[in-house]
Amino acid sequence: MNATERAIKQEVWDEDEGCVAVACEPEIPEEFYRHFHNCAVILARHYLSLFFEGKKWHSGGPVPKALLYSPQIVSMVLNTTQIEGIDGAYELMTRRFNEREKYPEVTDHMIYVLKLIHECEALGVPTCFRGGMLLASLKFCQGIPLHGW
Numbered sequence: 001m002n003a004t005e006r007a008i009k010q011e012v013w014d015e016d017e018g019c020v021a022v023a024c025e026p027e028i029p030e031e032f033y034r035h036f037h038n039c040a041v042i043l044a045r046h047y048l049s050l051f052f053e054g055k056k057w058h059s060g061g062p063v064p065k066a067l068l069y070s071p072q073i074v075s076m077v078l079n080t081t082q083i084e085g086i087d088g089a090y091e092l093m094t095r096r097f098n099e100r101e102k103y104p105e106v107t108d109h110m111i112y113v114l115k116l117i118h119e120c121e122a123l124g125v126p127t128c129f130r131g132g133m134l135l136a137s138l139k140f141c142q143g144i145p146l147h148g149w
Contacts, residue, residue, distance in 0.1 A: 051120060056141065080132040093142075
């Protein structure tokens, strides 16, 4: 068996007959994983661009592309589930809005979170990217530091 035909063999056992089948799973080349990761980064950047189009940076103006496409933000979008994003957003917003009385107009943090999740859905942002989008929105549009993310 040459290098390209290498396979991981797994025997399937039957209690009475012993080995009845051998399943072969081909090895996936390392280059596939690099290509897959690059495609995921391109998708994340596309949806970041779509989601933040027309949104204002907390300091005014559009969110700078260098910040929006930074490795930390792209990684957060790729690696944060929707539930983790909602939990993190709630924790961050509760901490910020409870500490500062100058935000009396924000009475229900979760309405804001749900609005952003619904916006992601309307834009076609995949569910697996929505948690990271939500946290990126808090960072860029609300100016909330993402300590620990």
